[in-house]
Amino acid sequence: MNIRKMLLASVAIACAAVPASALADTSGKKIALSNNYAGNSWRQAMLTSWEKITGEAVKTGVVAAADAFTTAENQATEQAAQIQNMILQGYDAIVINAASPTALNGAVKEACDAGITVVSFDGIVTEPCAWRIAVDFKEMGRSEVEYLAKRLPQGGNVLEIRGLAGVFVDDAISGGIHEGVAKYPQFKIAGSVHGDWAQDVAQRAVAGILPSLPEIAAVVTQGGDGYGAAQAFAAAKRPTPIIIMGNRQDELAWWKEQKDANGYETMSVSIAPGVSTLAFWVAQQILDGKEVKKDLVVPFLRIDQDNLEANLEKTPKGGVANVEYTLEDAQAVINSAK
Amino acid sequence: MNALRSLVLKPWIWSFVATVIVWLITIMFTGGASAAGLSQAAFTFAAFSVIVGIGQMFVITLGPGNIDLSVPAMITLSGTVTLKLMGVDNALILPGLAIAIGLGVAVGIGNYAFIKLLRIPPIIATLSMSFIVQSMAIWTNRGIRIKPPALLADFTTSTLWGVPNVALVAFVLSVIAWVLLQKTVYGRWISAIGQSIPAARMAGIPVDGVRFATYVLCAVLASICGYMLASFSGGAALNMGSEYLLMSIAVVVIGGTAVAGGDSNVPGIWGASLFLFLVVSMLNTYGLGAGIRLVMTGVIIIAVIMVASGRKRGRA
Numbered sequence: 316m317n318i319r320k321m322l323l324a325s326v327a328i329a330c331a332a333v334p335a336s337a338l339a340d341t342s343g344k345k346i347a348l349s350n351n352y353a354g355n356s357w358r359q360a361m362l363t364s365w366e367k368i369t370g371e372a373v374k375t376g377v378v379a380a381a382d383a384f385t386t387a388e389n390q391a392t393e394q395a396a397q398i399q400n401m402i403l404q405g406y407d408a409i410v411i412n413a414a415s416p417t418a419l420n421g422a423v424k425e426a427c428d429a430g431i432t433v434v435s436f437d438g439i440v441t442e443p444c445a446w447r448i449a450v451d452f453k454e455m456g457r458s459e460v461e462y463l464a465k466r467l468p469q470g471g472n473v474l475e476i477r478g479l480a481g482v483f484v485d486d487a488i489s490g491g492i493h494e495g496v497a498k499y500p501q502f503k504i505a506g507s508v509h510g511d512w513a514q515d516v517a518q519r520a521v522a523g524i525l526p527s528l529p530e531i532a533a534v535v536t537q538g539g540d541g542y543g544a545a546q547a548f549a550a551a552k553r554p555t556p557i558i559i560m561g562n563r564q565d566e567l568a569w570w571k572e573q574k575d576a577n578g579y580e581t582m583s584v585s586i587a588p589g590v591s592t593l594a595f596w597v598a599q600q601i602l603d604g605k606e607v608k609k610d611l612v613v614p615f616l617r618i619d620q621d622n623l624e625a626n627l628e629k630t631p632k633g634g635v636a637n638v639e640y641t642l643e644d645a646q647a648v649i650n651s652a653k
Numbered sequence: 654m655n656a657l658r659s660l661v662l663k664p665w666i667w668s669f670v671a672t673v674i675v676w677l678i679t680i681m682f683t684g685g686a687s688a689a690g691l692s693q694a695a696f697t698f699a700a701f702s703v704i705v706g707i708g709q710m711f712v713i714t715l716g717p718g719n720i721d722l723s724v725p726a727m728i729t730l731s732g733t734v735t736l737k738l739m740g741v742d743n744a745l746i747l748p749g750l751a752i753a754i755g756l757g758v759a760v761g762i763g764n765y766a767f768i769k770l771l772r773i774p775p776i777i778a779t780l781s782m783s784f785i786v787q788s789m790a791i792w793t794n795r796g797i798r799i800k801p802p803a804l805l806a807d808f809t810t811s812t813l814w815g816v817p818n819v820a821l822v823a824f825v826l827s828v829i830a831w832v833l834l835q836k837t838v839y840g841r842w843i844s845a846i847g848q849s850i851p852a853a854r855m856a857g858i859p860v861d862g863v864r865f866a867t868y869v870l871c872a873v874l875a876s877i878c879g880y881m882l883a884s885f886s887g888g889a890a891l892n893m894g895s896e897y898l899l900m901s902i903a904v905v906v907i908g909g910t911a912v913a914g915g916d917s918n919v920p921g922i923w924g925a926s927l928f929l930f931l932v933v934s935m936l937n938t939y940g941l942g943a944g945i946r947l948v949m950t951g952v953i954i955i956a957v958i959m960v961a962s963g964r965k966r967g968r969a
Contacts, residue, residue: 354787354891359795387784480943508937515886515893519698523934526690527683546887550697550810551690565798565888633798633888 341602342376344407346595348383351394351414351438355513356563357539360635361412361437361588368592368639378599391418398422401431408432408598412591413440416483432601436594436613437586438484446601448594448611448648450586452484455615456491459535459559460499462582466557470501471532474524474556476510476517476544478537485509488537505529510540514565518543525551533557538585541566561585562616562636567627574623583618589639596645608652664909664916668924671957672931679935691934693817699926700823701882705897706904706922707830708874711867712775713905714834716847716914721868722779723764724875724901725894726786731756731876732883732893733790736799743804750880757876760786761869768868769861791891798888809885819881826874831919843867847914875901903929907957928957 348365352358362383369381384401386393391414399422401409409426413419413435420442426433427444436448463473475492478485496502506524510517517540525531525547534544538561548555555573560566562585573579590613601607616638618626630636676695680688705724712721731753739749760782767778800806809819834840842863845853854860878897883889906912907928908921932953936946 353791354895356798356891359791359891363795477943480947506937506940509943511892513892514888514890515882516896518886519930520933520937522694522698523691523930524937526687526694527679527934527938542887546810551694563798565800633794 341378341599344378344599344602345380345382345405346378346408346410346598346602347401347404347406348381348591348595349394349397349401349409349411349413350383350385351391351412352389353385354389355539356633356635357512357588360637361591364589364637364639365591365595368589369595372595372599378602381595386414389414391415395419395422398426402426402429406431408434408602410591410594410598411435411438411440411445413438416441432598434594434598434601436590443609446597446607446609446611448590448597448613450590450613450615452487453491453494455584455586456488456493456535457495457498458491458584458617459582460492460495460502462559463502463533463535463557464495464499466580467532468501470499470503472505472529473502474521474528474531474534474544475504475507476521476534476536476540477507478510478512480509485537492535502533505531510536510543512537512539514540514543514563516540516543518547521547522550525553530554531556533559535559536561539563539566541583542569545569555579557581559584560618562587562618562630564627564630564632564634564636567618567623567630567636571623571627574620580620582620583616583636585616585636586613587616587638588635589637593640593645593648596640596642597649599642600645600649605649607649611648611652613648663918663920665918665921665924667957667960668907668909668921668928671953672924672928675928675931675935675953679931679938682938689815691931693812693815695927695930695934696820697817697885698930699923700817700819701878701885702897702900702904702926702929703823703922704826704878704881705875705901706908706926707827707919708871709901710905710908710910710917710919710922711830711834711843712871713902713910713912714843714847714914714917715864715867716850719775719847719864719914720779720902721764721871721875722776722898723760723783723786723872725896725898726783726790727757727760727872727875728879728882728894728897729889729891730760730786730790730793731879732889733794733891735880736801736883736889737794739802739805741800741802743802746802746805749802749805750877753876753880754873757873758869760876761872762865764872765865765868769865787891794889798890800888801884805884806887809881819885822881826877827919827923834917834919839863839866844915844917847911847916849915900929903954907954929954 365383372378373381386397394414419440423433423440423442423445433445435445439447439449477489506528508520508524510520521544533556536559541558541560542565544558560570560583626636712719735749735753739745764779764782767773768775842858904922904925907925910917932950936949
């Protein structure tokens, strides 16, 4: 039902935008997803969302195929070979979550030269012929400090939990956080550890540095590490600071527990794994003949005190808070980029 | 004096010396105030490395080429499967542990079947096994996180007389491993095989049986580690084991076990595990950047190994 409505809407929009004859039919087109990693819950949710949305799209005949492929070793060379295979297999569009922003450029260029539409998201590629759906990670980091400035006008010591060292996402979010701290000098980053976006790694790193830290007023994070930080503070029997949360269900559930018990307040910023579905619709729109800007920005998912319950309810137990995008969402993102 | 000299000659002493130095430097940062908290955290997290490290040590002792790369996948699979089966039910804690051990036995058998029946070198056999095991972990649960039973979570996160329970478990396992290695025929057999397989065969040692049992033992220990780690950190994650690949090998090497096989020691695993945790804490405490932190970790590890092995060469 929903899909039919969506289809009707897309047809309506297409008809309104261009003369009906110019509408390219995508029902014969094949789209592939090239994914570099599947070993955490975020990536699993990303693949599940892809399956769900594209499965319906294939069933209703929007596209002919939308196959997902994941490389085993999270290696750029392996993914480049995978993309070359996709070129040979005759896909019309390739949607990429890339292992490296630059190392795949050769393979991406080959794909473009073969007339294939390449859309990268999350892990984007810098090759100019490809489209990029990026998250403003810097803004994400800045918004955390802005939130803290509102909550703690007097400032205080902040513990920063970073992601995986050497990944540009980590540098971008951390850069945003440091910009925020420069703007609100009442905050001081008392310590910084790498949590690798994993709960248990974050827990170990925080437990190691915590004994040597002064009183901590807040913890800024990159997602996936908030619950581990909370556990480390509890284990060290220290008062729980304001911990910015990510989108894992255990983080939200812990927040809800604390909220009910003692009115604990915080917020959560993250990237919805369903961004893969946005990339799918963007690729479909490009195949459909739409003019699309090369650089698109996807909004990050923010959860606040008042919409916590609603979001927690929608999140599968043990999973990741998610948003799956529709064709209309994709069109809105495309239009706002113009 | 004599006692001191014999202590200095022990291959494991250097990892403890390094641990104490790093510990002192770290607590100096706060003028000693962090001593208790830091020690407790170190013992908690070292416990997990100790458990997998012991298993890896047994395998490495078997001689050149013997290594188990399926450890991280085993940890992940055991964490995911047992937590899913226990499903927060306190009554299922022991069956969960039994299943963890059963999984370990199964993967260990698989590992050795690859090595022996298909004649694949251990490094390739266990690596392929790890792909299979990791895929099974993904397939079981798709990364969904299930909380451990409350009783088990309490047990793994609390302390007895200030000592973390997980460290006590690791200690008991270490004592068993030490007795196995030093006091039983099995332990002697492992060392003999590690020194020379042909000689061991001539001496009538059941080489295949011993190697088989050792790979199973390593997988079982990794599995128990996964069970405890998942309970400790409030649920299993698909990438929870990834850190323990290098860690399990590093603690064996830094601990003074001969990489070429035939000579192992259990105390060194403890020294090395505490050391590796404390090095990261020290560099974090002094606020060094990630790049410098990684380089320093590498340099410090190489330095410790050089000092330890230099001593050994001097003795020989």
